[in-house]
Amino acid sequence: MSGAHWTAYVVGKLSEWTEEDSKCKARVTNSSRIYFQELAWATHLNIGVVTAKPDLRAYLNFARLMSQGLNSTGALHFWVDIPMVAPKLPTVVANTLSPGEEPWEVWNTIRTMCEGNRRLGVLLRMPDKLPKEDIIQRWKAEPIRGLVVPTTAFTASKDLIPKLSKEYAKAFLGLITADTRIIISGSSIYPNGHEPFLGALRSLWQSLPPPTEDVTVGIPYRDFLQAPLQPLMDNLQSQTYEVFEKDPVKYSQYQKAIYTALTTKYKDEKSVCVVVVGAGRGPLVRCALRASQEAKKDLRLYAVEKNPNAIVTLRNAEKEEWKGRVKVIQSDMRQWEPDEKADILVSELLGSFGDNELSPECLDGAQHSIKTSGISIPKDSTSYLQPVAAPKVWGDLQSQHTIKAFETPYVVLLHRFCPLAQSEACFKFVHPNHEKPLDNTREKLIRFQPAKIDSILHGFAGYFESTLYEEVNISIRPKTFSKGMFSWFPIFFPLCIPLKINKGQTVEMKIWRRNDESKVWYEWCVIKPSLTPIHNSNGRSYHIGLR
Template identity: 35%
Template sequence: MTAFQLEFGLFEDNPQSRLPTVLSAFATPKKIAFTTVPIRSAFDKGRYEYLTSEACFRVLSREEASRSDDADSSGSSAEDSGISLADPVKVNDKADKPIILFPFTPDDSFAVAEDATRFVSEVLLRPTNSKPIAWFHMPIYGNQPPATPSKFPSRTVALPEEARSAYFYWHRAMVQTRYSSYLSLALELHATEDTVARDRWLSEPVSCIIIPISLFAAPVPLPARLSVFHRATIHSLLQWNQCKIMVRLDEAVTAAHLEACLDHLRREFSKDLPYVPKRRHLSPTMQPLYYNLCQSEYSGFEEDLVKYDQYEKAVGAALGHLRVTRKPIASAGDPAGTIEEEKFIVAVLGCGRGPLVSSVLKAAASIQAKVKVFALDKNPETQAILKEKLVTVWKDAEVELIYADMRGWRPAILLDIIVSELLGSFADDECSPECLEEPEKLLKPDGISIPTSYSNYLEPVSSTRMYRELRARSFDSRQQMRVFGWYRTPCLKLAAEEKRVLTFFQGPPGKDVKVTLRETLVDFVAVTDGVLHGFAGSFTADLYGGFTLSTVQGKETPGLFSWGVIFFPLLEPVRVLAGDQIQLEFRRCGDLFRIWYEWRLRSPRSSPMHNVDGDALEFPLYFSD
């Protein structure tokens, strides 16, 4: 993780008339840099570089200001260190990139979206070295009074229930420009404090946060500062976006108040923030049957101590249950009335570099149970580490290493417990049911498979950030249907809760675990307006004895991070309103060589079936040659 340097600026509709006077009255001179901000105007092809311009002011960071102060002391000119208004710049100017700012005009949204489309095709897609930045100026709440004279959003009157107007206005532009990665948001805050309206923007790409100066408390008698809600809002946006912060001025602003506001922003938000520029939020789903995991992937999994702690407790509960149910009775011919305690046979399937083996041994030691452990893995990358642990960490335990595919392994004795960690982000997407079908035939009639069952869940979500990244990764519509996982990226949840889709049970023979086709309909009711980009998948796993693992929101296992959430996208996003019925048809298909998922939306609008016959993504059951 790397930090970035925040840029603080001043924003005004008509800066030439007011702002230079305010700045010149600063008690402590500030070094100001100017960036031209063209606004939307009628333009013809080839003449985009002459857009009407207004000025945006960027306050230099403390480091830049100190360097400027050093330059001043060494004899810099007044023109270098003073305040001057920059001339309008052309798009290919080598100075600061101009910002094309599309204003929020609800009555003319289609025209603005068309202008944005022309701008993307005629300006941003041209093969030039310097490209301008394009922002849509959006209020965090929706419609504004029609009498507002400014061409920009009002900072005084808005209602939370009107939020969908600006939200859908922005998404109309996204659809028109085919979710262009060149466009982002300049989001203007409002005095109303409503978390629902705020949270819908957290999944959108925000490049600038505009703060009306009226949101700051007056500097007398208290220091100028934002409310707790607005500070939390800005921190949430900065966590996932590399933003500029701008203060929007009004006619009543004074130099003292403005300086106090900027000082508050520097103190509150200039700290290092955990953001990686151009961060990828999606990652391909893992397919360990198709390729071998590398050492770095194993290292990442082994850092999740919560997962192994839950497994250890579940194994301890299973051993305790078997000990009680199989408690031997003293033989009449035994004068001491004792008999040797049973040794339990445990197989750890897909043991990787051995953390689950250690969990089994710790569980047995905690209840003083005797165990023999078969540690089985097919990956040659793990063999050296397993052999080293056999003579070091496990030297006092009875552990036997097996290098083979679990589906072809045939031990000479039956097993008491099978322990496996073959769960994917959607529970069964790493083919756990198919992998365990043969090994579970090796269990004794009262044997236990850990986990005993697992279920996957889906919920409808909206996220321009993820959907746009998915489109950027896809060179055709078939590739766009690939399933990706993501980790902790915020999205707008369109339904009240996740719905269970499929459940798989593991255990001794007799339970139906071999199913080549599972099909179900999943129904949701939209609780908020939004744009449906796809469905988020998560899972719960019942290990044993009440010990579980879960990535389902509201039921998450605290501290668990081995799994993210899986994303099933729609080819074309669908607009939904609160109260709409959302119905998804979902299938898990398979044959002798692979499994795959198919899905299609049935309401509020029908979509074609996605990933038919695994055309975009399949999960092979055998290793790639």
């Protein structure tokens, strides 16, 4: 085997008989000596990974050795070999176990003691029978590098082919990703050993329906942190427009919203004035045109766009495609002085957190173009927050070694994560906004549902829901998600310190939306069950520019 193969394929197994946490000092010393000898050997062989098995009843020295191993090697990965469900121990031994000590707690202790090092993973051993859904769910957030399935989890079907139950198969598929190593453990009754079990898992994987487009679009972005767009400060690139225009759900919802408005509120008008602000390369203009055709209603249609590059495409479409049915205007929507005010002002300015790309400020600035009786599509937007365990994403932030990383809300398709409670409403904005004076600062104290299980809080996933018009909505909030829509990934508000949350505890957080003449920013902190500092105080790490 070549050196590269040793690194890529071989998993080293550290001795299991060592007793790092024995009460006998000589055994502890000896175990530590063996550990470093084996690490030196693994390094010599250029192995990429070693597995190590803690004693679930005493593991503090074990954790220290992992930490020292991580700190004294540069590239070696460590997988902690741990069962999903604690093995039943004889009563005498069981007395030494802390009551209710879950293997996940053992893992969480080791991980925390090792500072959430990204080279520390889990080799998770599945049980014969699945535990409660909560427990499986909590493991989904963890860095499961290897998954061990026991042969006893399978039943033999009539043709003697081993099979997993539907629930077991679902749990299995939920816990693995494309690069998880799968291991079969236990005895086999088959002449060809464990091959039939692996075959069963392989066909389970192959039997999955091909991913839909929205899933395919997302795969490369899973747990990948992106800084939020700055649409007012930067001009969007053509490719960015292109990705967004492909969304199969968003524009059909917009079309439906415009159609509904034309056929209800404006059913008696002969012709309706529709203004698209932030028209980009024209997708909402096309929505309006399709809705007009469907509703058999004439439009006086305007497309306003500030990006001088997108205007080129719009002017081209005006000539070649729309042939005079649309007036294209190059202007910032906030400065534009229209000849005619709009019945319907259409825009798509929402960010992952609703208002985080400054839709309230832009629409406030544009609403002088709406008639007194006119409407805005969207009519409103509401942001939502949800406490989550997201060790993968948090570890990536920590590896940046700067407070700025923890004070920036990132756009990220959370994949390895676990929600600790359902999402709760945060800020709401309504358009047009008739308040006086206009004030887009907000503050909210959010109290989440009590945690159902002991877990760890790394931050808050943010979503939005928006009423486009009457019953026509778009949403990226899990409970009301617009199926198939892929234009928005969630946003993630990190915490600089992960907080342990115990079963029954209520997470309480406070978030502010602040502004000054030149920028808008968020600040947030956790109040209960423990306190954190205010993140992004005075917008010091992150803001959205108004200019």
